[in-house]
Amino acid sequence: MKPPPFDYLRADTLDEALDALAAAGPDARVLAGGQSLLPMLNMRLVRPTILVDVMRIGALRTVEARGGALEVGAAVRQVELERRADLDQTQPLLAAALRWVGHAQTRNRGTVCGSIAHADPSAELPLALVALGGEIRLRSRRKRRVVAAETFFAGSMATERRDDEMIESVTFPLRKPGTGYAFREIGRRHGDFAIVACAALVDATSARLAIGGVADRPVARALPLPGPDLDEALDGFAWSLEARDDIHATARYRRDLVRRLGRQVIEEAARCRG
Numbered sequence: 667m668k669p670p671p672f673d674y675l676r677a678d679t680l681d682e683a684l685d686a687l688a689a690a691g692p693d694a695r696v697l698a699g700g701q702s703l704l705p706m707l708n709m710r711l712v713r714p715t716i717l718v719d720v721m722r723i724g725a726l727r728t729v730e731a732r733g734g735a736l737e738v739g740a741a742v743r744q745v746e747l748e749r750r751a752d753l754d755q756t757q758p759l760l761a762a763a764l765r766w767v768g769h770a771q772t773r774n775r776g777t778v779c780g781s782i783a784h785a786d787p788s789a790e791l792p793l794a795l796v797a798l799g800g801e802i803r804l805r806s807r808r809k810r811r812v813v814a815a816e817t818f819f820a821g822s823m824a825t826e827r828r829d830d831e832m833i834e835s836v837t838f839p840l841r842k843p844g845t846g847y848a849f850r851e852i853g854r855r856h857g858d859f860a861i862v863a864c865a866a867l868v869d870a871t872s873a874r875l876a877i878g879g880v881a882d883r884p885v886a887r888a889l890p891l892p893g894p895d896l897d898e899a900l901d902g903f904a905w906s907l908e909a910r911d912d913i914h915a916t917a918r919y920r921r922d923l924v925r926r927l928g929r930q931v932i933e934e935a936a937r938c939r940g
């Protein structure tokens with residue numbers, strides 16, 4: 667199928683993009699890497715009347731470490747972050763998660779912020795952002811606001827972003843000394859969206875586990891350190907998520923992966939504490 671007709675604006679400045687979003691409201695869509703939006707247009711799952719291409723806006727092309735976090739602008743492609751030589755050191759969880767996002771070809775085009783905006787419940791970058799306690803910086807013609815990742819995702823492909831807002835950048839907290847990080851997922855084939863994905867952070871006193879692919883959004887919870895109480899806590903976490911059956915896996919299999927993969931990533935993160 668082909669998409670319904672739409673206007674196309676290649677914005678050169680942030681103001682130009684924000685003006686277009688303010689004028690068109692729900693009829694506009696930001697176009698970033700196009701890796702999710704173009705298939706949705708072709709399948710006529712969305713019918714915007716105007717696409718606002720933000721990839722030529724220089725101010726959105728920056729990656730900066732400041733205030734203990736890595737701030738990634740809206741026009742930064744996934745491959746640009748993946749190729750940062752220091753990412754394994756500065757944020758190992760993000761580095762590990764990026765390798766699971768689609769294929770080299772999709773990472774060459776897709777942006778980090780586009781994946782966050784798209785909010786697929788099985789996507790790796792929203793999960794990493796929630797696990798790390800990151801933030802989303804939203805901007806409209808009228809104002810700027812910052813939303814915590816844990817409250818930004820509102821359901822499957824639904825977020826707290828308003829129609830006239832775009833994501834200007836997202837911030838991933840940097841590695842903390844004494845904390846270990848790990849990321850794993852199970853999918854049918856390499857490059858597929860996860861059936862279940864797990865991200866863990868472990869320090870001297872506590873563990874935090876975030877799960878993607880089970881509920882309608884990524885969910886994080888504080889859990890005990892590896893030891894006798896962990897299995898029961900993981901079981902409680904697995905049952906608290908509204909798992910569903912679909913063509914890829916049953917809800918029961920997903921809950922089982924939360925227990926098993928969850929324990930593995932927590933143990934791995936505990937071993938990686940530097």
Ligand SMILES: Cc1cc2nc3c(=O)[nH]c(=O)nc-3n(C[C@H](O)[C@H](O)[C@H](O)COP(=O)(O)OP(=O)(O)OC[C@H]3O[C@@H](n4cnc5c(N)ncnc54)[C@H](O)[C@@H]3O)c2cc1C
Binds near residue numbers: 740775784
């Ligand atoms: C074959 C294939 C396999 C894939 N596998 C995976 C996978 O395993 N894991 C995974 O996570 N993803 C996967 N993807 C999706 C890929 O990661 C996309 O790159 C990503 O979801 C969207 O990023 P994008 O920059 O391409 O956004 P686009 O497709 O341009 O936009 C996606 C949505 O986000 C909105 N948007 C984009 N940027 C902004 C912004 N700055 N502000 C507000 N709204 C914005 C758009 O309006 C649109 O609604 C796959 C894609 C393909 C084609």
